[in-house]
Amino acid sequence: MTQHVKDRRAVLLAEAASLFRKKGFPRTTVRDIASAVGLQSGSLFHHFATKDDILFAVMEDVIAVITENMLDALAETETPRQKVRALIRTELEAIHGASRDAMTVLVFEWRHLSPARQKEILVLRDQYEALWLTGLAQAAQAGLTVVESFTLRRLLVGSISWTVNWFDPDGPMSLDDLAEQILNTALKT
Amino acid sequence: MTQHVKDRRAVLLAEAASLFRKKGFPRTTVRDIASAVGLQSGSLFHHFATKDDILFAVMEDVIAVITENMLDALAETETPRQKVRALIRTELEAIHGASRDAMTVLVFEWRHLSPARQKEILVLRDQYEALWLTGLAQAAQAGLTVVESFTLRRLLVGSISWTVNWFDPDGPMSLDDLAEQILNTALKT
Amino acid sequence: MTQHVKDRRAVLLAEAASLFRKKGFPRTTVRDIASAVGLQSGSLFHHFATKDDILFAVMEDVIAVITENMLDALAETETPRQKVRALIRTELEAIHGASRDAMTVLVFEWRHLSPARQKEILVLRDQYEALWLTGLAQAAQAGLTVVESFTLRRLLVGSISWTVNWFDPDGPMSLDDLAEQILNTALKT
Amino acid sequence: MTQHVKDRRAVLLAEAASLFRKKGFPRTTVRDIASAVGLQSGSLFHHFATKDDILFAVMEDVIAVITENMLDALAETETPRQKVRALIRTELEAIHGASRDAMTVLVFEWRHLSPARQKEILVLRDQYEALWLTGLAQAAQAGLTVVESFTLRRLLVGSISWTVNWFDPDGPMSLDDLAEQILNTALKT
DNA sequence: AATGAATGAGTCTTCATTCAT
DNA sequence: AATGAATGAAGACTCATTCAT
16 A cells, blocks of 8 residues: 555656656646546645645655765765766766656756745755765865866756756767766866 | 837847746746836737747847857957857856846747747757857867867856856856866866 | 536536627627636636637537427428428527527527538538428429529528517517418418 | 718728628727728727727618618619519619628628617618518508518518628629529519 | 536736827 | 827636535
């Protein structure tokens, strides 16, 4: 039973994320989401009290997942260069793998989350960003970086997020290739 | 008289761009725009037939402006490095200067433009992007780039556009500094 | 339950037909219709997607009813004169009886139905008109008619429809009387 | 000058009538009319104070014309049969000739004229209808009619008006033929 | 939990009319 | 007379949310 409940919530959030990504949050209707999971519009409100709650849940879930994945990935690294590669690589995987929709939503639908909820997410986001800043700081200390860490992270957020708009994981360039290219822009070669 | 008409159109588009940027296109109402320029909502349709037309005009205008600015800037350069610096610098100026709102809208509200209108803008956008690709190709031939030109441009679109979300031109880092940092990620030092 | 749904739809269409007849389709607002059945304007769209759909439903329903009634009436006739009398009489009953509003709308609001929907109704209308043409052709073969069948039907459409604007079924002239008078204009006495 | 003024008014009313007939009064916008005569929407109000005034003028003019034409036509008749033929023939000419649009508007847009204006037109209409009733009464006295005069006129209004929806003056049936057919329905043969 | 009818505020758009130039 | 920008009320339609069943 608990399993079923979890499944349904997960399916619902996955469909919602997909729609939010495709059409944007404001253009996605509660009816769209409901019918994507085989419900009537009214029934959705037994699972989430408001549309805003759905957006929040999508973001909250994905940030937890990527933070965990990132910790796992970093745990297997040793050198600063390996760490930065893992940071880039793991974020790319999140953006082009299973959590693609939710990751995209996290970045590009941010403004549509209510301010109160933004604050909550920011706490989690800061934890995640701390992993990045730590990794980049180590690379900086090792004299590897090309730009000051804080600025570098901002530039990387932009270039990595934007790949969702052009990079095709099934195309000629592999995700590893892409990670390597981005690494080249971030660190001295 | 002609001046007045031009002014009014320009003011209207500027206010619309500002609102689209702040709230997003779907969340910006026609009333918002009208009242921002001191009109009743119905009067707006004397100037633009649909809300979509306004978005289109914002984008069309700004792409014309940035293309012209870019041509001017490139005309004053000689070496490949100078050219890439000009590309970055001019795009940053557009994003943080007078056309900030419209530039941001061009990038981040793209999806909300009707497909028919997207096609029209894409023609103009391709002309603009050709300037970039030419410049980067020259740098590549000179052995300066860190990444293949096409990929590099995509990464730069992301990092440069994203600066709108964090860079403050009145802060400690100047726009020239920022341009130089981005140049460092793009070219060998 | 199904009964309720049917009732509600029927009531809604009846009220809509009444309003369309009284004020014409363009002058009838969706709010008029909604409040006539005790709904808010937005709730109407739970039942019909567009105002045009309502007009269509009114017409589709009434043409089905009159076709059925006509078949019943014709089934009880034998001679050509009886058939023509039944055609006139039944159409008059539709125009002045329970389906008065819808019949009038079918004739006089025709132009306001969307072209696509007009095509759909025309299929049904042709089936109905075939009953008339068959009946009149038989009368013609019996040497009873005063005018060629096709023309005669056109003239009768006009005179019969127009009765809605002047004939009062509760007045001194009965509907049977009226039918007889029209019969006199159509056939040799 | 006076000529010009008259011309402009006449052209304007002709275009308005054409539009009212084609699209119906409510669906015809003041802009439609203005642009049909090469004016801007605001300029129309130098000629007519309201849209209702235009409809009124169309109707008033055409009823004056047809009354005059009818008087002329009747003046040339002698026998009752000739008179009824002239009544039918002249009304058909009005409906399919130069004043077709205005005549159609008079009949089918009647409901959209403001009640106050309807009263004014009714006075003129009664004068016109008196010609019909007189003519039919004479035919009745001569034992020619098939139906009581008042009823007969009503039936004829319907069938004659309706010809606008199906009769093509350039088709195989001439207007004289049509008039003769209608005469056959109205009088004993 | 699910339904689906209902709500009601809100959206874009239309349009007859006004009025300064 | 003509213009055309502006008005503002009204129109069809949308949609997150509620609630009785």
